[in-house]
Each structure stands twice: as structure tokens, then as C-alpha cells.
């Protein structure tokens with residue numbers, strides 16, 4: 001008596017609350033899905049003026065593999081522990097909407113079978129709207145059924161929130177034995193399926209390193225919550241330097257942030273509809289007087305002024321837990337699923353976002369507040385739902401790395417060698433020619449064409465990657481653009497060079513020398529500056545390798561000059577003097593007879609050149625390896641190793 005009136009009262013209340021919702025639909029929701037042909041086919045609740053949620057479902061189905069004609073268990077679970085109220089579930093053969101087999105309910109209090117299309121027990125649904133977190137049914141396939149069965153459910157969290165197409169697949173019997181290919185897709189060869197179902201697959205097991213004992217933030221990554229961190233896959237390895245997690249719970253989203261960098265004073269997450277900074281919703285956990293506080297802010301579009309302003313939270317954001325111990329900032333907070341910030345709607349269940357993570361040590365105390373400089377900002381490579389437990393992956397840095405490698409190869413490698421050849425080797429290998437040109441000229445041209453192509457390619461690559469002017473690395477970018485412009489016009493000038501006998505030739509020589517060397521110097525300074533770009537993630541000793549390169553380059557130039565002087569003095573004794581370097585000559589240019597004259601000490605010069613090329617090659621390769629494999633300074637490898645040792649010692 002009592003029970004019934006309570007149910008009736010609740011139903012009435014619900015009906016009133018959902019004013020406008022047809023009573024019948026509310027009743028249907030209360031007592032389970034009706035067995036109408038429409039519901040049986042679409043698996044949608046009758047109150048289908050509400051559309052299913054777009055994002056990945058927080059509920060999951062699981063089913064064991066089954067033997068032919070034998071029952072197997074199918075379970076609906078909540079991935080994140082929050083309950084559902086209703087569901088409808090069928091088993092179907094692939095490519096068919098007709099339910100097959102029969103269900104037996106274990107929990108007859110809350111669940112029931114219904115007969116779709118007149119076949120008994122082929123569909124299960126709830127029988128009351130109480131909150132459930134797990135429901136198991138026994139399903140028996142038709143006697144002769146062999147192949148893949150798809151369990152397909154719609155799970156209702158509450159009247160207006162439900163997910164369609166929550167599926168699990170199972171193989172019944174041994175499909176390899178039948179001619180029927182029903183449901184067996186080619187991507188799922190029966191052999192593999194059999195193997196995984198009959199063995200415990202020890203091969204794929206990860207070594208039992210218990211990183212997760214380090215921090216609870218890692219628990220549930222990939223199964224109940226979405227995780228994203230740096231370095232890549234650190235959420236699996238348990239060694240994140242910076243990390244976020246998110247999960248959907250009812251009409252709230254629960255976030256966690258962590259930074260283990262001892263320099264950090266804040267750790268922040270940004271939600272963005274594009275992959276660039278600007279117009280992003282930011283939530284930041286900031287250390288203030290040994291406490292951690294939660295704020296909301298907005299990344300201003302880079303034009304006209306880049307920055308971050310703090311915004312009121314309007315009660316949409318609640319700090320739930322935090323800690324700041326062992327240099328690790330951790331915070332957990334919840335945010336309303338659907339909010340409007342700065343006139344932009346953030347509807348987390350229906351929209352996909354790029355996730356931006358940053359940590360830094362500058363918190364602005366000026367009128368705007370907000371967070372300042374960050375030492376690392378990490379963008380997800382794709383946009384995704386914050387409830388998608390598969391998580392986020394960092395954006396690829398391939399293009400950035402290619403840009404670095406190309407510029408290093410061009411300016412440290414090819415340009416250095418090409419310039420040395422033109423300056424000191426005009427009177428060497430004079431006996432032979434390459435493609436009708438003097439050896440030095442042919443090789444100079446080859447190296448410079450290389451510089452030109454690599455530079456243009458690297459320039460295009462970086463603009464394709466950034467899609468905009470990088471304001472965070474202004475000096476590097478400005479130098480890079482000037483270098484590229486100089487490099488671009490240099491060969492065009494060279495093509496239209498005046499003939500060697502022309503009066504304007506010395507002007508050309510001087511200009512060619514000036515533009516080439518300016519480009520070289522600016523290019524090298526730009527590579528120096530790259531060492532300071534957070535994005536490049538170069539080690540702090542990058543600058544020392546560059547200093548080493550410059551020292552080597554200068555010393556070798558001195559030696560080439562000395563060698564040149566010696567041979568010039570000797571040759572001026574031998575014949576009437578001729579200038580070794582056309583451009584520095586105030587006298588008439590070399591006649592072709594003089595040109596063919598090999599200057600003395602060619603052997604020594606060749607030895608110096610071999611030494612120089614060897615040194616440049618070593619430095620270039622080293623720099624490219626560091627730039628491409630960056631960050632190699634990261635101590636994650638060391639930490640991994642230490643953890644491994646301590647785990648093994650205690651285990």
C-alpha cells in the first residue's frame with residue numbers, strides 16, 4: 001500500500017516536473033521500454049523528442065565469448081560509477097535489426113524481458129527507475145547460431161540524458177567451422193579471436209611496475225576517465241610531469257590537474273575549439289601561501305594583446321580537493337557540464353575540445369590577474385569529448401622537428417662548407433672541371449642550392465605547422481624570416497651576375513659576399529635562439545654546442561686564411577703576384593690563365609678542408625639528432641629506471 005502510493009506520488013511529481021512531457025512517455029520511462037515495433041527497432045525511448053547524447057557513453061556493455069547454444073552473461077556497467085535508471089538491450093546478428101536468442105533476468109525486481117515482434121524474451125529492459133550501476137543477464141543464442149552477435153543497448157541516465165548504441169560484440173561457437181560469414185568481419189580473423197579467448201595472452205601483459213602507487217590521479221586512466229599528460233603515454237607509465245584527467249558525472253564534469261615540476265606555481269587546463277592559443281577557457285590551480293586555489297580565466301586572442309584575464313566562476317566551478325606536497329601540485333574540481341563563459345557556450349557533453357595543458361611560475365598580480373609565463377604548454381593533437389576515456393594524445397611535433405632539422409642542415413652544414421669553398425678554394429683543383437665549371441664553383445653551387453632548398457622547405461613547413469605568426473618566439477621568427485629572405489634572393493642575384501670582366505663585377509662580388517655572410521650569421525643566431533624556445537624543448541647545453549660550432553668555424557677560418565697567406569706569398573715569389581681573392585682585389589680580376597694556376601700548398605688546404613667538413617658533419621649530425629629527439633634532457637628515463645629498481649628490490 002505504502003509502496004504503491006510512493007511510486008504513484010513520484011510518478012505524478014515527475015510528470016508535473018517534466019511539464020509538457022506526455023504522461024504516457026513518463027510512464028514508459030518508469031516501467032521500462034514498451035514493446036512497440038518502433039522501440040524494438042530504434043531502441044530509443046518513446047520520449048524521443050530528446051536526442052541521444054553525442055559523446056562516448058559513460059556506460060559500457062560487456063559480454064563473454066560463448067559456446068554454441070550455451071548461455072552467456074551480458075553486463076551493463078557504469079564506467080565512472082554514477083548510476084543509470086533505464087535501458088533496453090537486444091542481441092542481434094551483425095547487419096540485422098532483428099533481435100535473436102533469449103534473455104533470462106537475474107534481478108527480477110529491477111529488470112524484465114519483453115517480447116519484440118512477438119518473440120518472447122528477446123529484449124530486456126528495466127522495470128523501475130531506481131538507480132542501477134550494474135545489471136547482468138544471461139543470454140542464450142538460438143540453437144543453430146554461429147558467428148558474431150552484437151549486443152546493442154540504449155542506456156538512460158535520466159529522462160533527457162541517454163546514450164544509444166552502447167554495444168558489445170561476442171563470438172558464438174567456432175565460426176571457422178561454418179561456411180557462414182555472418183558477422184565475421186575480415187578485420188577479426190577467427191584465429192586471433194580463438195587464441196585470445198583460449199590463452200591468457202601473457203605476451204601482451206605489461207611488466208608489473210606499480211607506478212600507480214605513486215599517485216591516485218593515474219587510477220582509472222583509460223577505463224573510467226580521460227587522461228592527457230606529458231611526456232607521451234605518461235598516464236600509462238605513471239611518470240607525468242604535467243597531467244589532466246576528466247570524467248562526466250551527471251551534469252558535472254570532474255577534472256584533476258597535476259604538475260610535478262618543482263618550479264611550478266600553477267597548473268592550468270584550457271579548452272579550445274582550435275589548436276592555437278587565444279579564446280580558450282582556462283581553469284587554473286594556483287599555489288597561494290601554501291594553499292591551492294582554483295580560478296577561471298580566459299586566454300585573450302594574440303591580437304592585439306596576448307594574455308590571460310581572470311573571470312568570475314559564477315558558482316560553475318568548485319574546488320573539491322587539492323594538495324601541494326613534494327613539489328607536486330594536485331587539484332580536483334568539478335565544473336557544470338553546460339556553461340557560458342565570455343559569451344561562448346561550453347557544453348561539454350555535446351562538444352569536442354582541444355585540451356591545452358600548461359604549468360608555469362608566473363601568476364600576475366596586476367589588475368587582470370590570470371596566469372603568466374608557462375614553461376610548458378601542451379596541446380592535444382585532436383579534439384575530443386572530455387568524457388571519452390580513451391583520453392587525449394599530444395599534437396605531433398613532426399613538422400616542428402623537420403623545420404629544425406632542415407635549418408640546421410642548411411646553415412650549420414651546407415652553408416658553412418659552401419662558403420669556405422668559395423672563399424679559399426678558387427685556386428685548388430684547377431686542373432679539373434665539373435660540368436664545365438671550376439670545381440670550387442660547381443661545389444659551391446651544389447651546397448648553396450642545398451641551403452636554398454632546405455631553407456625554403458623549412459620556412460614553408462613552420463608556417464604550415466603554426467598557421468600563424470608565432471608571437472611567443474618573436475626574435476627567432478624575425479631572424480628566421482630575414483635569413484630566409486636573404487637566402488631566397490641570393491641565387492637570383494647570382495644568376496644575373498655581371499661577366500668577370502665587367503666593371504660592375506666587384507660590386508656584385510662584394511654584395512654576394514655581404515648578403516651570403518649576413519644570412520649565414522643571422523641563421524646561426526636564429527638557431528642559437530631556438531635553444532630558448534619552450535616549444536623546441538632543447539636541452540640547456542644546446543647553447544654550448546652552438547658555441548663550440550662557432551669556435552670551430554672561426555678557428556678553421558683563421559687557419560684557412562693563414563694557409564692562404566702562405567701560399568699567396570709563395571706564389572707571388574714564383575710569378576707576378578695574383579690576388580687570391582677576387583673580391584678583395586683592387587687590381588684587375590684574374591685572367592683565365594691565372595685562374596687555371598693551382599696555388600701552392602694545395603695539399604695542406606685539402607687536408608684542412610677534410611678536417612673542416614668532418615667537424616661540420618659531426619656537429620650538424622649531433623644538432624639534428626638533439627633537435628629531432630628532443631626533449632632528451634627529460635629525466636623521465638632516469639625516474640623510470642629508479643622506480644624500476646626500487647620496485648624490484650621491494651618485490
Ligand SMILES: *[C@@H]1O[C@H](CO)[C@@H](O)[C@H](O)[C@H]1NC(C)=O
Pocket residue numbers: 041042043097150152153165167
Ligand atoms: C544499435 O542499434 C541502433 C538502433 O537500432 C542502430 O542504429 C545501431 O546501428 C546499432 N549499433 C550496432 C553497432 O549495430
Ligand SMILES: *[C@@H]1O[C@H](CO)[C@@H](O)[C@H](O)[C@H]1NC(C)=O
Pocket residue numbers: 071072073106136138
Ligand atoms: C552468469 O552470472 C550468474 C551470476 O553472477 C552466475 O550464477 C552464472 O553462472 C553466470 N552464467 C554464465 C553462463 O557464466
Ligand SMILES: *[C@@H]1O[C@H](CO)[C@@H](O)[C@H](O)[C@H]1NC(C)=O
Pocket residue numbers: 037117
Ligand atoms: C510489428 O512487427 C511484426 C513482425 O514484423 C508484424 O507482424 C506486426 O504487424 C508489426 N506490428 C505493427 C503494429 O506494425
Ligand SMILES: *[C@@H]1O[C@H](CO)[C@@H](O)[C@H](O)[C@H]1NC(C)=O
Pocket residue numbers: 216320321322
Ligand atoms: C581528498 O584527497 C584525500 C587524499 O587523496 C582523500 O583522503 C580525501 O577523501 C579527498 N577528499 C575528497 C572530498 O574527495
